[in-house]
Amino acid sequence: MQHTGFLLKMTLLTLLSALLLGGCASKKHLKTALAYDEAGLFEDAAQSYMRSLSANRDNIDAKLGLKRTGQQVLEQRLGDFQSHYNNQRYRDAVYAYLEAERFQESAANLGVRLDFSGNHQRTYHEVRSKYLAELYQEGLRQLDAEAFATAEQHFAEILDIDAAYKDVQALWTTARYEPRYREGLTFMNSRLYRRAFVAFNNLLSENGPYKDAVELREVALEGATITLAVLPFYAPRGAMEQAAAANLRTNTLSEIAALPLPFYKVVNDPLLNNLPQISVINDPSIVLALLKSAGVRLSADHILMSRIVDYKEQNGKPARTRQTAWRKVNKEVSTDGRKQTITEYQKATYTEVTQQSSAVLRVEFSLLNLNTGMIVLTDYLEFSDQDVLHYAESAVNYKELVPGSWTHAERDLESDKIYDNSNSVAELHQLFTNKREFRTGSALMSNLLGAAGLQIARRMETYNPEY
Numbered sequence: 001m002q003h004t005g006f007l008l009k010m011t012l013l014t015l016l017s018a019l020l021l022g023g024c025a026s027k028k029h030l031k032t033a034l035a036y037d038e039a040g041l042f043e044d045a046a047q048s049y050m051r052s053l054s055a056n057r058d059n060i061d062a063k064l065g066l067k068r069t070g071q072q073v074l075e076q077r078l079g080d081f082q083s084h085y086n087n088q089r090y091r092d093a094v095y096a097y098l099e100a101e102r103f104q105e106s107a108a109n110l111g112v113r114l115d116f117s118g119n120h121q122r123t124y125h126e127v128r129s130k131y132l133a134e135l136y137q138e139g140l141r142q143l144d145a146e147a148f149a150t151a152e153q154h155f156a157e158i159l160d161i162d163a164a165y166k167d168v169q170a171l172w173t174t175a176r177y178e179p180r181y182r183e184g185l186t187f188m189n190s191r192l193y194r195r196a197f198v199a200f201n202n203l204l205s206e207n208g209p210y211k212d213a214v215e216l217r218e219v220a221l222e223g224a225t226i227t228l229a230v231l232p233f234y235a236p237r238g239a240m241e242q243a244a245a246a247n248l249r250t251n252t253l254s255e256i257a258a259l260p261l262p263f264y265k266v267v268n269d270p271l272l273n274n275l276p277q278i279s280v281i282n283d284p285s286i287v288l289a290l291l292k293s294a295g296v297r298l299s300a301d302h303i304l305m306s307r308i309v310d311y312k313e314q315n316g317k318p319a320r321t322r323q324t325a326w327r328k329v330n331k332e333v334s335t336d337g338r339k340q341t342i343t344e345y346q347k348a349t350y351t352e353v354t355q356q357s358s359a360v361l362r363v364e365f366s367l368l369n370l371n372t373g374m375i376v377l378t379d380y381l382e383f384s385d386q387d388v389l390h391y392a393e394s395a396v397n398y399k400e401l402v403p404g405s406w407t408h409a410e411r412d413l414e415s416d417k418i419y420d421n422s423n424s425v426a427e428l429h430q431l432f433t434n435k436r437e438f439r440t441g442s443a444l445m446s447n448l449l450g451a452a453g454l455q456i457a458r459r460m461e462t463y464n465p466e467y
Contacts, residue, residue, distance in 0.1 A: 025056075033062065074103055078118070132158055226265070229299075251454070288373055361384070364379070391432065392434075398429060
């Protein structure tokens with residue numbers, strides 16, 4: 001209940017502060033507006049009255065000031081509109097009217113109604129029709145001339161003024177996306193299927209269906225796709241390394257499937273099952289020679305192979321070391337009837353625990369083009385990580401411990417040391433709050449195998465046979 005009352009008080013204080021700040025800002029802008037008003041600077045005065053009302057909608061002086069100066073500003077802008085119309089400056093007339101209309105709406109949003117009477121609206125519709133017709137015809141001429149960027153600008157301006165004008169939305173779409181569509185066609189004709197796919201995909205992602213871009217994107221993807229057979233990853237030593245190689249292969253396949261552009265299609269070719277010796281070969285050239293000698297023609301056009309070059313896990317055993325310290329105890333004693341607090345330092349011990357683990361992984365991979373017999377991508381990757389534990393345990397509250405040294409538990413010696421200063425105490429206490437969770441070498445290696453799979457996939461993503 002007390003907590004609820006406190007929150008209510010804080011809310012009321014916050015609201016009161018906001019009201020006071022708003023009131024101060026409103027008065028400040030009002031003072032500025034009055035100065036502009038007196039100097040006959042009605043445009044500046046109106047803007048300052050608006051700022052005053054934005055800070056406090058109930059400021060009656062600001063409302064009256066905006067009503068008066070705002071009407072003068074509005075009539076000035078409508079006068080500009082009429083002047084442009086009379087001189088057949090249709091574009092200037094359209095934008096002068098829209099500016100006047102926006103000014104009136106701004107005032108209305110602040111609770112001040114300005115008079116917008118007269119034949120201005122009818123005149124505006126007349127001049128807008130003339131100006132939009134000019135823009136429309138010019139946009140069509142530019143579109144026919146395939147000056148797409150200029151045509152897009154004209155149609156975009158029409159849409160800003162009248163979003164429902166004739167068929168401008170469709171014309172704007174053509175002006176904007178026809179160049180991208182044609183770019184995709186050019187890539188297709190040059191057999192640059194990856195770039196064609198990206199061009200059509202970007203067009204469709206931004207605009208949606210356009211002509212036959214959906215079908216062309218599919219054709220481009222088919223031409224750009226690399227069919228990939230992934231051999232068992234090789235490990236030269238025992239069961240642990242072989243399990244790691246299988247794990248790395250699984251991680252790599254998962255990361256390839258998650259690549260943003262779908263240019264790799266992994267296939268499980270049953271013909272590889274007839275060549276069990278291929279799983280223990282780590283030389284790409286020997287793999288190619290074996291496939292050729294066996295007369296095997298795979299459904300895949302590329303092969304990915306990898307081997308673990310170095311694999312090390314280390315798990316150090318926890319080391320527990322007894323350390324000396326002092327327990328700081330404050331006691332209250334009476335001397336001659338007066339109470340006072342004294343500090344005693346009692347000999348104490350605590351235990352420091354240290355443990356370390358590490359993992360090192362080195363991997364080599366190659367991507368082979370079976371059609372050309374070439375290694376199109378190869379790399380050597382290195383990864384390492386470690387974890388270190390260093391914390392302390394004590395049977396007493398660690399916050400009472402002070403660092404120091406002593407030799408005999410039962411006797412005080414001159415060599416005993418107490419380091420009761422803030423830095424030394426903080427350093428000791430930090431040991432008791434250090435992390436206790438330990439990542440084993442196996443856990444570290446699992447992370448490295450994940451990172452290696454991701455890195456192989458990313459390197460494959462950079463491979464583009466069209467360059």
